[in-house]
Amino acid sequence: MGQNLAIQDTPDNHSGINQTEETGYETLAAKAQDGNWNLSILVQGVTCALCIQKIESALNARQEVKTARLNFSAKRLYIEWEGDAASANDFIKIVENLGYGVQPYDEKSLEEGTKSEERFLLLCLGVAGFAMGNVMLLSVGIWSTTAETMGMGTRELLHWISALIAMPTIAFSGRPFFRSALKVLRTGHTNMDVPISLALILASGASLFETINGGEHVYFDSAVMLTFFLLIGRYLDFKARDHARSSAHNLLQSFQGFATVLQNDQTKRVLIRDLKEGMMVKIAAGEKFPVDGIIKSGASTVDTSLVTGETLPREIKIGQEVFAGTMNIAAPVTLTVSKAADDSLLSDIVRLMDKAGQAQASYVRLADKAARLYTPVVHTMSGATFLGWIFLGGIIWQDALMIAITVLIITCPCALGLAVPVVQVLATSKLIKKGVFVKSGDALERLSAIDTAIFDKTGTLTEGELKLKNVPDKKAFQLAASLASHSLHPLSKALTKAYEGQLLQLDDIQEHEGQGLSAIYEGQTIKLGSRTWCGDKGAKPSGFVELWLNIDDSKYCCFYFEDTLRSDAKNVINHLKSANIKSFLVSGDRREVAERIGQEAGIEKIYAEQTPLQKYKILENLQKEEHKVLMVGDGLNDAPVLKSAYVSIAPGTAIDMAQNAADIIFTGDKLGPVYEIYKTARKTQNLVKQNFALAILYNIIAIPLAIMGYVTPFIAALAMSGSSLLVIANSFRLKLGT
Amino acid sequence: MSVLIYLIPIALFLGLIGLVAFIWTLKSGQYEDLEGAAHRILLDDDEKTDD
Numbered sequence: 001m002g003q004n005l006a007i008q009d010t011p012d013n014h015s016g017i018n019q020t021e022e023t024g025y026e027t028l029a030a031k032a033q034d035g036n037w038n039l040s041i042l043v044q045g046v047t048c049a050l051c052i053q054k055i056e057s058a059l060n061a062r063q064e065v066k067t068a069r070l071n072f073s074a075k076r077l078y079i080e081w082e083g084d085a086a087s088a089n090d091f092i093k094i095v096e097n098l099g100y101g102v103q104p105y106d107e108k109s110l111e112e113g114t115k116s117e118e119r120f121l122l123l124c125l126g127v128a129g130f131a132m133g134n135v136m137l138l139s140v141g142i143w144s145t146t147a148e149t150m151g152m153g154t155r156e157l158l159h160w161i162s163a164l165i166a167m168p169t170i171a172f173s174g175r176p177f178f179r180s181a182l183k184v185l186r187t188g189h190t191n192m193d194v195p196i197s198l199a200l201i202l203a204s205g206a207s208l209f210e211t212i213n214g215g216e217h218v219y220f221d222s223a224v225m226l227t228f229f230l231l232i233g234r235y236l237d238f239k240a241r242d243h244a245r246s247s248a249h250n251l252l253q254s255f256q257g258f259a260t261v262l263q264n265d266q267t268k269r270v271l272i273r274d275l276k277e278g279m280m281v282k283i284a285a286g287e288k289f290p291v292d293g294i295i296k297s298g299a300s301t302v303d304t305s306l307v308t309g310e311t312l313p314r315e316i317k318i319g320q321e322v323f324a325g326t327m328n329i330a331a332p333v334t335l336t337v338s339k340a341a342d343d344s345l346l347s348d349i350v351r352l353m354d355k356a357g358q359a360q361a362s363y364v365r366l367a368d369k370a371a372r373l374y375t376p377v378v379h380t381m382s383g384a385t386f387l388g389w390i391f392l393g394g395i396i397w398q399d400a401l402m403i404a405i406t407v408l409i410i411t412c413p414c415a416l417g418l419a420v421p422v423v424q425v426l427a428t429s430k431l432i433k434k435g436v437f438v439k440s441g442d443a444l445e446r447l448s449a450i451d452t453a454i455f456d457k458t459g460t461l462t463e464g465e466l467k468l469k470n471v472p473d474k475k476a477f478q479l480a481a482s483l484a485s486h487s488l489h490p491l492s493k494a495l496t497k498a499y500e501g502q503l504l505q506l507d508d509i510q511e512h513e514g515q516g517l518s519a520i521y522e523g524q525t526i527k528l529g530s531r532t533w534c535g536d537k538g539a540k541p542s543g544f545v546e547l548w549l550n551i552d553d554s555k556y557c558c559f560y561f562e563d564t565l566r567s568d569a570k571n572v573i574n575h576l577k578s579a580n581i582k583s584f585l586v587s588g589d590r591r592e593v594a595e596r597i598g599q600e601a602g603i604e605k606i607y608a609e610q611t612p613l614q615k616y617k618i619l620e621n622l623q624k625e626e627h628k629v630l631m632v633g634d635g636l637n638d639a640p641v642l643k644s645a646y647v648s649i650a651p652g653t654a655i656d657m658a659q660n661a662a663d664i665i666f667t668g669d670k671l672g673p674v675y676e677i678y679k680t681a682r683k684t685q686n687l688v689k690q691n692f693a694l695a696i697l698y699n700i701i702a703i704p705l706a707i708m709g710y711v712t713p714f715i716a717a718l719a720m721s722g723s724s725l726l727v728i729a730n731s732f733r734l735k736l737g738t
Numbered sequence: 739m740s741v742l743i744y745l746i747p748i749a750l751f752l753g754l755i756g757l758v759a760f761i762w763t764l765k766s767g768q769y770e771d772l773e774g775a776a777h778r779i780l781l782d783d784d785e786k787t788d789d
Contacts, residue, residue, distance in 0.1 A: 074771070130757040
């Protein structure tokens with residue numbers, strides 16, 4: 001698990017350090033009509049079934065609680081109780097004492113639309129599914145015999161029943177396509193939904209016409225089946241997008257936490273979004289700075305890795321500036337708010353991302369590109385067929401219309417419509433099994449076209465965690481680890497983590513702000529801290545991050561730390577190189593560190609000490625030169641680049657905002673998945689192109705026959721299903737091999 | 739063929755029951771927390787709190 005996650009989400013961090021006497025949650029409780037109160041909050045650190053049980057049963061054990069239910073997917077806890085609004089704070093304390101982090105959640109701000117949209121899609125899908133089952137049942141009978149054996153009467157009866165099921169179903173379940181088609185037509189463009197809608201309307205309309213006129217062949221089954229399969233794709237796509245949306249939403253909620261404001265020597269809990277310039281805010285050790293500000297009193301150490309990508313914590317003194325989103329590690333401080341929450345560095349980054357998101361929306365998916373070509377060509381062709389048969393062929397207009405409709409139906413965009421989504425759904429589900437989450441299908445499409453890759457350093461190329469490099473002496477190690485276990489400093493945590501023995505009992509432990517720790521052991525004063533405070537000043541600098549142990553100012557011992565490269569990073573870079581993709585390293589960290597890591601990984605182009613804005617500029621310049629750039633990063637400072645890059649990947653240890661901005665997320669402590677995803681993307685794209693080729697080939701053969709009027713309805717139906725099946729079968733080749 | 743007069747309504751009726759059941763599951767919010775449902779199956783039933 002990366003450093004970022006360890007700091008942010010580990011529940012242990014929340015117990016003990018971050019406890020507050022008053023919380024202010026009663027102001028968020030809402031009163032229902034029946035007099036009961038309810039409250040929704042976000043819970044952090046929920047990972048398994050046990051968490052659900054622990055939280056729910058602890059709350060349900062309270063007499064006044066009516067309902068306590070944890071939505072595991074959204075990490076949202078809903079509590080309903082009778083009595084007093086102030087009980088809300090008790091409930092929060094219960095959850096916090098169990099070791100979970102709690103954040104206020106403002107339900108009203110959630111886009112209500114997404115929830116009803118999901119229900120709508122599911123309902124359409126369900127209706128189409130059940131209708132398909134029933135129509136197919138009848139179709140088996142219709143297609144397996146001829147009108148002579150079955151008898152015209154029975155056949156007509158079956159047609160009518162099919163029509164009775166299919167017509168309302170198409171009208172009901174086809175709405176997602178009809179709506180989208182209408183919307184895009186109004187703006188004077190077309191997308192894949194236009195031919196799909198037209199095919200649905202025509203197939204069912206022509207079938208109804210045939211049914212009424214006692215015709216022999218109807219296509220209700222094809223129309224309903226097409227609706228059902230396309231809706232499945234639509235729903236999966238929606239789920240992926242929804243997941244991305246809700247994680248963004250949860251992140252914005254973090255602006256709605258509380259801060260302790262100092263006013264006339266009294267403390268008050270205030271919602272972060274209500275903080276104003278000039279207010280005095282108290283920040284406990286282990287708490288995140290909610291806003292940008294200037295330190296007014298106290299001194300401490302700040303972990304800025306989430307914002308700047310620097311691995312080492314920074315010391316802060318009175319008068320220095322701190323940024324929202326960074327973490328106060330060592331001691332409580334008071335700060336004056338310099339910018340309200342809306343203007344903080346964090347919100348600047350969020351805004352930069354919004355801008356980037358809009359730019360990306362101009363990307364046109366391959367399927368839509370195909371639709372732009374397909375729609376006018378096919379429609380012109382069938383119009384020409386109609387006119388041609390009337391004026392040149394000299395037949396009555398009803399027959400000409402039937403031939404024209406056959407042309408439209410036989411070019412039915414089933415195969416085209418399925419060409420992309422089937423492969424993408426298969427590729428996505430294959431990747432999920434490997435721990436890779438692809439948020440939108442077109443991400444793979446874009447990934448297959450990249451020619452440049454930008455890597456972040458901390459947490460992306462490296463494991464994002466300082467690791468102990470040496471053990472100078474066993475006894476000293478034990479002593480140092482025992483002392484370090486009393487501190488939240490990343491170095492102390494790394495030291496404690498590396499140590500696996502018994503801890504010693506120490507007396508008089510003190511934390512010296514910005515310097516280190518001291519304690520008494522067996523009458524000796526031991527210190528653990530920076531070189532300047534307790535180190536051997538004469539020793540040669542090592543070039544690594546150092547932590548010194550000092551026993552009674554007579555014995556010195558030095559521990560070295562290093563953020564190590566992911567074990568397969570070099571391989572990945574090499575593979576990309578052989579696929580003609582140039583790699584860049586862009587880091588916010590110091591030059592020496594960035595260069596060492598970059599060289600180790602085999603990256604030639606290295607940018608160090610970059611601010612988030614500079615990182616963004618590098619990307620902009622590359623994109624101006626028409627490069628298609630993949631961004632791989634995990635920090636807050638990478639978020640704008642992740643969002644605006646042609647395509648982006650983030651590790652699962654990345655902070656929420658980076659995960660939200662990225663198109664693809666991979667898990668595990670290896671970098672290998674990045675290349676794996678790229679390979680799968682290439683393969684996917686090849687299959688998509690083959691599918692298009694198959695669909696086009698089918699049309700080249702079928703359309704002329706249809707135009708000439710040679711195609712009987714039965715052949716049309718077979719050809720339609722046949723081409724779809726061919727495309728699906730070809731897509732399944734993705735499952736073969738690795 | 740007269741058997742169709744019974745069989746078709748029966749088939750349609752069974753389908754309809756399925757559809758109604760699906761709409762009920764949808765309305766009662768059973769698709770809102772799909773991940774949670776996968777975990778909840780591992781939990782024991784709630785113990786009574788009034789002891």
